[in-house]
Amino acid sequence: MQDLIFLFIVVWCAVYHVMLRGNAKQAVFQSDEEYSRFEDILAQGVDMRFNLGPNRFRYFKKMIAAVKNQDFVQAAAEMKDSRWYNQVGQRARTLVKMMSSA
Numbered sequence: 001m002q003d004l005i006f007l008f009i010v011v012w013c014a015v016y017h018v019m020l021r022g023n024a025k026q027a028v029f030q031s032d033e034e035y036s037r038f039e040d041i042l043a044q045g046v047d048m049r050f051n052l053g054p055n056r057f058r059y060f061k062k063m064i065a066a067v068k069n070q071d072f073v074q075a076a077a078e079m080k081d082s083r084w085y086n087q088v089g090q091r092a093r094t095l096v097k098m099m100s101s102a
Contacts, residue, residue, distance in 0.1 A: 041067065041102050044095050051091070052084060076100035 029035040045067070049057040063078035076099040079085060085092045 037102055040098060044098055048095060051088065072099050072102040
């Protein structure tokens with residue numbers, strides 16, 4: 001993906017703001033596959049945040065950092081290494097699988 005002017009998601013404040021425009025109005029996503037991948041990652045974050053609420057989601061700092069660094073395998077590992085993973089059951093396993101394959 002190209003450098004973005006703005007692409008930020010502030011999940012801990014429940015504000016999701018995504019600008020899909022690159023420098024000089026260049027395309028941000030080079031293919032439909034890249035855009036679909038982005039949508040999947042965003043949907044996982046929204047689902048997890050909805051499940052946990054804004055206060056508890058903030059504690060997943062390592063997972064959020066891994067997503068920002070596009071290290072989705074590490075993000076999935078951070079999701080799995082939590083009480084949330086054991087408490088939620090199948091929903092958590094599905095989200096971890098989606099994240100690790102992103």
